[in-house]
Amino acid sequence: MSVVSLQEDISVAYLGPAGSYTHEAAQERFVGNNFAYKPYASISDIFDAVESRRTTCGIVPFENSTFGSVVTTLDCFIGSKLRISAEAYLPVHHNLLSKSKLSELKKVYSHPQALGQCKKWLATHLPGVALVEVASTSYAAELAKEDPEAAAIASLMCAELYSLNVIERDIEDGKNNTTRFFILGGSTSTRTGDDKTYFLFTVDHRKPGALCDALKVFKDHEINLTKIDSRPSQQRPWHYAFFVEFQGHLEDENVQGALEKLKELCPNAKELGSYPNQRPKEDTY
Numbered sequence: 001m002s003v004v005s006l007q008e009d010i011s012v013a014y015l016g017p018a019g020s021y022t023h024e025a026a027q028e029r030f031v032g033n034n035f036a037y038k039p040y041a042s043i044s045d046i047f048d049a050v051e052s053r054r055t056t057c058g059i060v061p062f063e064n065s066t067f068g069s070v071v072t073t074l075d076c077f078i079g080s081k082l083r084i085s086a087e088a089y090l091p092v093h094h095n096l097l098s099k100s101k102l103s104e105l106k107k108v109y110s111h112p113q114a115l116g117q118c119k120k121w122l123a124t125h126l127p128g129v130a131l132v133e134v135a136s137t138s139y140a141a142e143l144a145k146e147d148p149e150a151a152a153i154a155s156l157m158c159a160e161l162y163s164l165n166v167i168e169r170d171i172e173d174g175k176n177n178t179t180r181f182f183i184l185g186g187s188t189s190t191r192t193g194d195d196k197t198y199f200l201f202t203v204d205h206r207k208p209g210a211l212c213d214a215l216k217v218f219k220d221h222e223i224n225l226t227k228i229d230s231r232p233s234q235q236r237p238w239h240y241a242f243f244v245e246f247q248g249h250l251e252d253e254n255v256q257g258a259l260e261k262l263k264e265l266c267p268n269a270k271e272l273g274s275y276p277n278q279r280p281k282e283d284t285y
């Protein structure tokens with residue numbers, strides 16, 4: 001199902017350069033000749049490009065089944081007006097790519113999420129080798145191409161694009177390692193009956209039970225939460241923004257009732273969008 005399939009010449013911003021998992025997720029999600037994939041150097045550049053309408057929509061990583069939330073994406077939502085129109089899941093198999101042999105390596109480049117998802121493998125097979133965090137797995141591959149003492153953790157697509165050898169396949173620690181992405185912009189999703197909604201609010205931490213009161217609103221309206229995160233509010237030190245995902249759509253009556261009540265308790269609360277549930281069926285909530 002395509003979010004914006006009725007339009008032509010749709011541009012999709014992704015985390016570049018070519019060959020990143022975000023690129024792969026964009027190609028799976030937006031199939032056809034009328035989509036142009038546009039690489040951006042960072043997640044915040046993707047938010048900016050969609051917000052300033054330089055692209056129709058963007059795709060950003062949200063969470064990984066092994067290593068957890070992509071905090072850069074959460075932080076970008078705090079100051080943004082963008083809405084989520086869809087989610088997408090991509091099974092992620094990491095590979096060690098290099099021009100050299102395993103025994104010759106002095107450093108491994110990758111995105112912090114990919115390094116985190118391969119932590120045990122790296123500790124077992126490359127102890128003492130420097131782990132260098134860079135902006136994306138595909139940028140890591142670009143660097144490894146130029147550096148004979150280095151490897152990258154990246155996709156098989158990167159091995160081809162950057163002429164690197166596959167030293168070891170499937171080095172991720174978690175079984176069924178999967179990353180979830182959000183599609184930003186494009187048309188908002190209509191209610192399907194199996195939807196999720198993402199929401200952001202802050203509470204006054206000086207009031208005992210403020211978070212508990214906010215969360216009780218969901219219980220009172222029989223709304224099931226599926227994820228909760230907190231991040232520094234970016235407004236005052238030691239104040240936090242809470243991100244809550246729950247089952248239901250912004251058009252549902254109980255969701256509207258709950259959010260009305262929540263906005264009374266937390267005046268700066270905001271909706272980040274509703275989208276059809278795409279979680280693979282074999283997983284349960």
Ligand SMILES: O=C(O)C(=O)C[C@]1(C(=O)O)C=C[C@@H](O)C=C1
Pocket residue numbers: 015019020021022023061064070092111113114135136137138179
């Ligand atoms: O660096 C990439 O290839 C990305 O698309 C980013 C990203 C992430 O931020 O989680 C996407 C999927 C994988 O979990 C590892 C890295």
